[in-house]
Amino acid sequence: MSAIPLGVRPALLLGVPNRITLVRTVVAMVIAAIAFRTGALSWLVIGYAAYWIGDMADGAVARYRNEESVAGAVFDIVCDRACSFLLAAAFMATFPATIGPLAIFLVQFGVLDKMLSLAFLLWPGTLSPNYFYKVDRPIWLWNWSKPAKAVNTAAVVISLIVAHHTGAHWFPYGIAIGALVVKVASTYRLLTILRGRRPAVPALAA
Template identity: 85%
Template sequence: MMATVPVPLPVRPALLLGVPNRITLIRTVLAMVIAAVAFRTGALSWLIVGYAAYWIGDIADGAVARYRDEESEGGAVFDIVCDRACSFLLAAAFMATFPLTIGPLAIFLVQFGVLDTMLSLAFLLWRGTLSPNYFYKVDYPIWLWNWSKPAKAVNTAAVVVSLVIAHQTGAQWLPYTMAIAACVVKIASSYRLIAILRGRRAAVPRV
């Protein structure tokens, strides 16, 4: 009996090699190089520049993809993977330079690397949902908590900004509070997603 050869999904090669994905690649390499410099120098200024490169590039690649009508599932997955690469290396540089950040960043990395990754990739379970940005078509509450503009800003930036504030003021409780709050949101979102997938809760789409 001959094995069935998997058939690839139809894709437009131009989307995989398009401008948005090039921006994603460039901003990822740039942020990771700057993170390596931060490791080497132990300077907070390099960490801030690295996060700025990551965030500005992350905004730019999505905006360009929408403007050029080049959004795709592959591009969304590439963006999600690159976000983790940037976040983990920058967080590692932060922890190596400032040991007091290890606790809150460890909490952040657990939720971002595990829970948020699972949530971000869940759009692939619904055909026609090009990226997490359109998850409101599946379930509005999960989208609101995770991928609305305020949620995106809070997801990573709030923890990092609170770390800088704590470094300047000594308020070490602040980054712990922000990291735990983000973790609670991801746990609640994951619970809701699993309940929807198992048919225990009805999704609330918004078109």
């Protein structure tokens, strides 16, 4: 048996899913740089589309090819932050009115959500946050179920675009604060589980 953990074997590190993650990250970051330079909302939309489509594709390919790995999950989490932070920076530079809600989003996504996303590492055998339902279903449901993943970043970005066209600048604040509340509640629940004050509620299937 190999002494190298499954999650870091070269065959998986250099596999197709991680290549997709790398490519979509580079593409999204290049487009974000173009958005910085041009100040065009269209480039921001294209950048987020590249990020989201690539993020869905790398996971789908990993599952299809049976190449899911701990290292791949961590790489994906890190790349998600790289994409989000640079695209958000381009958004804020282009449209200063977005600074407030995006600052709230970046705090929760860059700190709380990152901590939550990496928490699966505390439970050996859990390949990624997608399988956190095996540890605690409520936290998984709030953060990595399909509806939760769909709105995690998209809801804030879409609300910013809506606000840009309608002038309803309160809308993205509401979405960003709502997302922050979910992350705070999830973090609190995780900490109480880790400290033994609350039993985890695992599920046998998602």
